[in-house]
Amino acid sequence: MTTNETADAAEPASDAPKRPRSGRATIYDIAELAGVNPSTVSRALSRPGRVSAKTEEKIRRAAAELNFRINPMARALPTGRTMTLAVVVADITNPVVFRTIRGAERAAASSNYTLVIAESQESGSAEASAIERLLPSVDGIVLATTRLAPEVIADIAGRVPLVAINSRPPGVSSVVTDAADAVSQLIGHLVALGHTSIGYVAGPPTSWSSAQRWEALLAESERHGLAVVEIPSGSPTIEGGHAAYRRVIASRVTAVVGFNDLIAIGIMQEAAAAGVRVPDELSVAGFDDIFGSELIVPALTTVRADLDRAGAQAVESLLAQIQDGRPREDAEPMPTELIVRGSTGPASARPL
Amino acid sequence: MTTNETADAAEPASDAPKRPRSGRATIYDIAELAGVNPSTVSRALSRPGRVSAKTEEKIRRAAAELNFRINPMARALPTGRTMTLAVVVADITNPVVFRTIRGAERAAASSNYTLVIAESQESGSAEASAIERLLPSVDGIVLATTRLAPEVIADIAGRVPLVAINSRPPGVSSVVTDAADAVSQLIGHLVALGHTSIGYVAGPPTSWSSAQRWEALLAESERHGLAVVEIPSGSPTIEGGHAAYRRVIASRVTAVVGFNDLIAIGIMQEAAAAGVRVPDELSVAGFDDIFGSELIVPALTTVRADLDRAGAQAVESLLAQIQDGRPREDAEPMPTELIVRGSTGPASARPL
DNA sequence: GAGCATTTGGCAACCGGTTGTCACAGACGT
C-alpha cells in the first residue's frame, strides 16, 4: 500500500495535480532561465524602461523561448485589472444588438481587452443579477439595454466604470444616436410625400430612445403642423408590430413609423396579410436599417445608425474612463442617415 | 521625510491602495464575523457537507450580511477553474451564428458559466491568436468556425476541452447537424417538383459542413439519377451568392441549392435584378432558415436546424467534458426540418 | 466511562503574478 502510494505520488502523477493549467511557463521559469529575480521579470514585461535594456532583452528572449503567456487571472488578482469588459444586452438575436456587439468586440480586441456578453432576456431582475455576477471580474460594463431603472444604472456606475448605449441615465456616460436629427430627416421625407397624419409605434415604455424619438416626433409635428399619435407595442419585435397593427389602422394615419425596423416589418406583414398595399395605402418606416430591411418587399425605408461605431465608441469611452478613473464627458450624438426605399410613398388621396 | 512617509502609509491612504476592488467583502471578513478560520469559510461555501450544518449556517448568515460575492479570479488562480467558456466564431453578424451563440449563452449561464465571444473575422491566423490569448482564462472552447485546419483544432483540443460545431476534426468532440437527412429532404422535395438538374453553390472550401452537404447531394443524385454540379462561391454571404449567380445560370440547372440562406438570398437578388423569375424559371433553396428568409419575396425554401439547441448542446457537451476530464462521445447528428416556401416550384418546362 | 472511529476546524503553503522598499553597484563630480 505504502509503496503503492509513493509510486502514485512520484513522477507519473497521473492527473498532474502540480500542473493545474496546461504546462504553461511562469515568470519564475523565465527568471530561472534568465538568471534574474521573478520580480525583475514582471517589471521587464509590464513596466517598460524600469529595467536595463540589457536585462530586458535577456528576459524577453527567455520568455519567447519558453513561449510564455501571462496568466490573466494571476495578474488580475493583485491589480484588480481583469482586461475584460462586459456588454449587457436584452436579446442577442436582435439584429440591432449584434451589430453593436461586433463593434464593441473589435474595439475591445484592438485594445487587448476581452469581451463577455451577458444576455438578460427577460426581467430587469435577471439583468441586475447578471451584472452582479459579472461585476467582480470585469473592468467595465457597456449597457445596451432598457430594462433597468436610471437610478439603478447610476448606482452600478458608481461601483464600476460604465457606459450606456442609447440611454442617458443621469451622471452616467453614454453613447446615443441623434434622435432629433433622425426623426427630422424621416419626417421631412414623409411631409414631402404629403403625409399629414403620422403614427408612431413605440418601443418598450422603459426605452429611453423610444421616448426620445417620440419627443422628437412631437417637436416635428409642431413645426410642420402634423397630426401625430403614439401607439403602444408590446415589444420591440416583429410580434410587437403585429400586435400594434390594428391600432395603426384604427388611427387612420397615412404613414406609420415604427420604433425600430422589427416593428415596422411586423406592421408590413400584417398589412400584407390584410391586403393593405404598402406604400400605396400606408407608408411604413423604421429605424436601424437591420439585416432584412432591404429583403422585405417593398424594401423598408429606415434611418440607419452606425451601430458598429456606436459599440466601438462605447468601448473606447469606457476604456478612457478606466484609464483616468473619471467618466469622460459624452461625445456628440451619433449622426444618422435616412435610407429611402420602397415602403414609403405619396400620401394616399383618400385615407383607408 | 520619515515622518512624512509614515503619515502617508497611515489611515487616509488617499486612493485606497488597500481596496483594489470595490469594497467587496472577502472570506476573511466573513471568517472574522463568524468567528471561524477563513479556510472553514472557503469549505463551507464550496464544499457542501464538509463542515457542520451549524457552522455552515453561521457562515452563510455572515456571508449574506456582508453581501459576499466570491472573487472568481482568486478562486481560479489555485484551482485553474475559471468558470468561463469561450465561443469562437468567424462572423458575429452572420445570422446563423448568433442563434448558436444565444443557445450557448443560455446553457452556460444556467450552469453559472460565463461566455466570452471571440470573433476571428479574417484569417485563420487571427483566429489562432485569439484562441491563444483566451486559452489561459477559459475552461473550454466552443469552436463554431471553419477557418482552422483539423490538425490545428485537434492540437488545441489536446490542451483544453473543446467542442466543434459543424465540423468533425478527428478525435475532437463535436455537434453537427444531420446533413444527409437535410439534403435528402430537400432533394426529395425538388425531385417531387420535377427537377433533374440541380446546382449546389458551395461554402468556403475549408467548410466541413459544406463538404458534407455536397457529399450528401452526390449520394442523392445517384439515388435519383440527377445531374448535379458544384459551383464555388467566394464566401458564405449574400455577396458570395451574387458572385456565383452567373455560373448558376451558365450551368443551366433548374434548381439551385445554396450552402446557406445568405448565398441563396444573394442568388435570388441577382435573379431578380436579371429579370429571371423565381421559382418559375429557377428554384432556389438554402440551409439554416435564418432571419430574413421569410421576409424575402418569394420567401425562401430552406432546411431549418435548431441552432439554439446546437449551441446549447455544444456547451453541455463541453461541460460534461470538463467534468470528467475525458471527451464525451458525440451525440447523434441533430435533426433538421424542411421548410417549404415560395422560392421552389415545379421545374420549368423549357430550361432558361 | 474508557476506547476508538469519525467529524470538524485550524494552520500554512500555494496558485502566479505585482509592487513598496531597500541595498548595492557603477557613474559621476569635486
Add this chain to the structure above:
DNA sequence: ACGTCTGTGACAACCGGTTGCCAAATGCTC
C-alpha cells in the same frame, strides 16, 4: 581619493481564495 546620486535588481509581502495535513472535538460502541 572620496562621497553622492542615480539606476538596477532582489526581497518579501500581498491579492483572495483552495486544500493537504493534522490535532482537537465529537460521537459511538461496549
